[in-house]
Amino acid sequence: MTLSAENVTAIVDKLYQNETLIAKVPKLRAALGLPDSAEWKTLYSSFGVGRVTAHTLLTHIFSEWVEKNGEEANFMEGLTIRQDNNMAVSPPPGLGKLDPGNTMQSELAKYRMRRMEQTWTPSLNSRFRIGQIPEQIQQQISSLPILSVKAELIEAVKKNRVLIVVGEAGSGKSTQIPKYLAEAGLAEAGLIGCTQPRRIAAKSLAERVSVECGTTVGGLIGYVIRFEKCVSADTVIKFMTDGLLVREFILNPNLSGYSILIIDEAHERTKYTDICFGLLRNVLNENPNLKVIISSATLDKERFSAYFDNAPIFTVSGNMFEVEEIYDQFSRDQLSYLSGVVDKVCSVHFNEGPGHILAFLPGQSDIEKASEQILSRTRNLMGSRHLLKMKIVQCYGLLSLERQNEIFKPAEEGYRNVVLATNVAETSLTIPGIRFVVDCGFFKQSEYDPNTGIEELKMKRITQPQATQRKGRAGRTEKGKVYRLYTKSDLISTFPSTGLPEIQRSNLESVVLQLTVMGFKDVFKFQFMDTPRSDAVCEALEKLQDLSALDEEMRLTPMGRQMAQFPLDPSLAKILVSSSKLRCSEEVLIIVSFLSIQNQSLFNQENYQATKDLVKASMHKFSHRSGDQLMYINIYEEWRSAGRSKHWCVQNHLNAQFLEEVQNIKDQLAEMMKGLHLPIVSCGSNTVAVRQAMCAGFFRQLAKRRGQYDYAKYPDSDRVRGSFFIHPSSSMFPVRPVPSFVMYAEMFRTSKMYMKGITIIDPSWVASEAPIYYKKMRALYPNFG
DNA sequence: GTTAGGGTT
Numbered sequence: 001m002t003l004s005a006e007n008v009t010a011i012v013d014k015l016y017q018n019e020t021l022i023a024k025v026p027k028l029r030a031a032l033g034l035p036d037s038a039e040w041k042t043l044y045s046s047f048g049v050g051r052v053t054a055h056t057l058l059t060h061i062f063s064e065w066v067e068k069n070g071e072e073a074n075f076m077e078g079l080t081i082r083q084d085n086n087m088a089v090s091p092p093p094g095l096g097k098l099d100p101g102n103t104m105q106s107e108l109a110k111y112r113m114r115r116m117e118q119t120w121t122p123s124l125n126s127r128f129r130i131g132q133i134p135e136q137i138q139q140q141i142s143s144l145p146i147l148s149v150k151a152e153l154i155e156a157v158k159k160n161r162v163l164i165v166v167g168e169a170g171s172g173k174s175t176q177i178p179k180y181l182a183e184a185g186l187a188e189a190g191l192i193g194c195t196q197p198r199r200i201a202a203k204s205l206a207e208r209v210s211v212e213c214g215t216t217v218g219g220l221i222g223y224v225i226r227f228e229k230c231v232s233a234d235t236v237i238k239f240m241t242d243g244l245l246v247r248e249f250i251l252n253p254n255l256s257g258y259s260i261l262i263i264d265e266a267h268e269r270t271k272y273t274d275i276c277f278g279l280l281r282n283v284l285n286e287n288p289n290l291k292v293i294i295s296s297a298t299l300d301k302e303r304f305s306a307y308f309d310n311a312p313i314f315t316v317s318g319n320m321f322e323v324e325e326i327y328d329q330f331s332r333d334q335l336s337y338l339s340g341v342v343d344k345v346c347s348v349h350f351n352e353g354p355g356h357i358l359a360f361l362p363g364q365s366d367i368e369k370a371s372e373q374i375l376s377r378t379r380n381l382m383g384s385r386h387l388l389k390m391k392i393v394q395c396y397g398l399l400s401l402e403r404q405n406e407i408f409k410p411a412e413e414g415y416r417n418v419v420l421a422t423n424v425a426e427t428s429l430t431i432p433g434i435r436f437v438v439d440c441g442f443f444k445q446s447e448y449d450p451n452t453g454i455e456e457l458k459m460k461r462i463t464q465p466q467a468t469q470r471k472g473r474a475g476r477t478e479k480g481k482v483y484r485l486y487t488k489s490d491l492i493s494t495f496p497s498t499g500l501p502e503i504q505r506s507n508l509e510s511v512v513l514q515l516t517v518m519g520f521k522d523v524f525k526f527q528f529m530d531t532p533r534s535d536a537v538c539e540a541l542e543k544l545q546d547l548s549a550l551d552e553e554m555r556l557t558p559m560g561r562q563m564a565q566f567p568l569d570p571s572l573a574k575i576l577v578s579s580s581k582l583r584c585s586e587e588v589l590i591i592v593s594f595l596s597i598q599n600q601s602l603f604n605q606e607n608y609q610a611t612k613d614l615v616k617a618s619m620h621k622f623s624h625r626s627g628d629q630l631m632y633i634n635i636y637e638e639w640r641s642a643g644r645s646k647h648w649c650v651q652n653h654l655n656a657q658f659l660e661e662v663q664n665i666k667d668q669l670a671e672m673m674k675g676l677h678l679p680i681v682s683c684g685s686n687t688v689a690v691r692q693a694m695c696a697g698f699f700r701q702l703a704k705r706r707g708q709y710d711y712a713k714y715p716d717s718d719r720v721r722g723s724f725f726i727h728p729s730s731s732m733f734p735v736r737p738v739p740s741f742v743m744y745a746e747m748f749r750t751s752k753m754y755m756k757g758i759t760i761i762d763p764s765w766v767a768s769e770a771p772i773y774y775k776k777m778r779a780l781y782p783n784f785g
Numbered sequence: 786g787t788t789a790g791g792g793t794t
Binding site for chain 1: 786788791792793
């Protein structure tokens with residue numbers, strides 16, 4: 001039996017609460033030369049070293065106890081029962097045999113223990129001390145609905161391994177639950193981990209809870225998101241993204257070091273939340289000290305409970321204001337929702353009292369069109385001075401952070417903000433001061449077609465819970481109204497009651513690789529709450545095989561193990577690993593860092609229509625005849641020579657935040673490569689090596705020019721029909737003559753099938769960089785490559 | 786020829 005640091009730490013803590021206990025063990029006293037009346041405090045203070053003494057001694061006593069009795073669990077009990085008896089104690093290792101008369105020996109012992117003390121960290125519970133909290137914050141905390149059920153909640157967590165906590169918005173569950181549990185001493189066996197689907201949420205919750213505990217983030221309360229770590233040895237509550245928890249399972253399959261895991265926003269059913277579910281179900285059997293809390297909106301609570309062996313459901317009320325529902329006389333179709341939104345926004349603006357309006361639209365182009373139409377209509381009618389003036393604020397994911405921050409600025413005196421938003425405003429952003437919501441009833445969702453490997457953005461009807469969520473956005477600060485551009489009966493009878501969980505509509509390559517690395521040899525046996533499509537799993541298995549991450553028998557290869565170390569898509573990881581051998585890893589590191597950033601644009605999007613030509617000119621300046629990826633290297637290097645200057649970025653219409661993120665990712669990927677002994681070498685201006693490395697991951701993504709501007713998949717398989725086009729955001733879009741052969745990093749279907757991230761390659765490189773795929777293709781298409 | 790739902794490792 002091995003002695004874990006957590007056990008000893010927990011015992012030391014218990015003993016601290018009962019200081020006389022250990023001093024009553026006569027042999028221990030004798031060994032330390034303490035007088036009979038000495039208490040525990042004396043025991044360590046006499047050595048002047050504090051807790052490390054206790055730790056060392058306890059370790060020794062504990063291992064003796066275990067050796068003798070063979071039972072770890074009864075140690076405390078044994079100690080209590082035997083406290084007045086003789087307990088066999090001899091000096092612990094490092095102390096040597098203690099002779100109270102030998103000064104040199106005791107001085108040396110003290111010296112050693114002082115050194116040990118420097119690395120000593122007290123246990124989690126003893127660390128959790130709440131500091132000074134500002135009055136205002138204190139008031140906010142004490143008005144949260146969850147406070148009234150604090151004691152019951154703690155009791156329920158103590159009694160159960162798994163608890164489903166259901167709470168409406170504004171209940172305070174995300175901030176208060178981890179704090180309550182730490183205060184109640186439930187972090188004894190380890191950290192309290194809380195997952196969130198979004199990075200921004202993990203970070204801001206850590207910040208908020210820190211304030212509520214009178215500390216600064218990174219101390220008692222920390223967070224970890226990809227490429228950003230803000231925790232310390234003091235951390236008791238750790239916020240993280242659900243994707244990061246999945247990675248932790250690779251390094252720490254039993255989640256030792258955690259006492260409780262809280263999976264928050266579980267109803268969103270993100271891909272990683274679903275994987276966490278399956279992994280947690282398993283780990284609950286392996287790690288008897290772990291508790292799990294599934295925290296969710298009211299949706300699906302019974303299914304969560306059933307999935308976790310009928311775990312009890314604990315309900316917390318919310319803190320929402322009443323929202324009046326106003327339905328339309330008829331439901332609008334995909335052609336008329338836009339004019340419906342414009343009409344409704346204008347009529348609310350002219351007829352309703354003060355309060356901001358939030359309108360949900362499916363996409364950016366809708367937002368831009370609606371902006372124009374609302375502006376032109378109100379301009380004509382705004383002659384009368386008594387009318388509230390209006391300011392239109394656009395809000396969608398691809399907008400820069402600065403622009404998104406405009407939403408949080410208070411409106412100018414006498415102005416009403418009209419926020420035109422996509423789904424960002426449904427969950428990710430909470431906009432203050434909204435009294436009116438206009439809901440068009442549609443949204444866009446991506447679906448991955450495993451058969452063709454194409455991701456498609458589809459316009460869809462919102463689900464019933466989504467409609468409730470959108471409505472709720474009007475009742476955060478006061479009573480509100482929601483205008484729905486559909487009928488009540490349609491909402492009840494034709495809108496779907498739930499959506500497809502993300503795991504059933506996404507690419508599973510990285511999921512399958514990660515589960516394989518964790519030792520789940522047969523992904524089909526993994527107990528998902530909702531099983532992914534089997535064709536998607538098969539497709540992922542084959543792709544991983546082509547990447548040589550799995551062998552013919554679908555077993556993990558050393559290459560696959562290496563790839564899984566990187567927090568990247570398997571294709572990108574393969575490219576990075578391959579680049580060392582091709583002696584161009586310095587350059588490929590830059591490219592992979594650029595490609596791994598999504599949802600942020602490299603070039604500025606501000607005042608798009610006005611600056612379009614300038615942006616194009618800037619892009620042209622950095623462009624490279626061999627494609628977008630080589631342009632990234634140009635941009636990175638020039639940015640570095642400009643001293644990473646923000647001003648330089650502005651001048652060149654580049655997003656400074658994007659480039660800083662590239663730098664951060666590049667540095668961390670470089671560290672990981674060093675850890676795997678993958679050399680980082682530059683190929684100078686030899687772009688062939690770089691482009692060959694790209695082939696190691698993107699070999700399936702080749703296209704051959706067919707018409708003037710359109711491409712066909714290469715090889716021209718019957719699985720993917722239709723024409724591909726170079727996306728207008730690519731630096732290769734305006735290039736003449738149109739390249740006859742390209743490789744793309746990404747394929748996206750909107751109005752057309754668009755290729756993004758274009759590199760000019762030689763198809764013969766596939767033979768050396770993706771030999772397995774090459775052989776397969778040659779068997780089907782003798783002229784391939 | 787002309788463009789982008791929301792997320793994550």
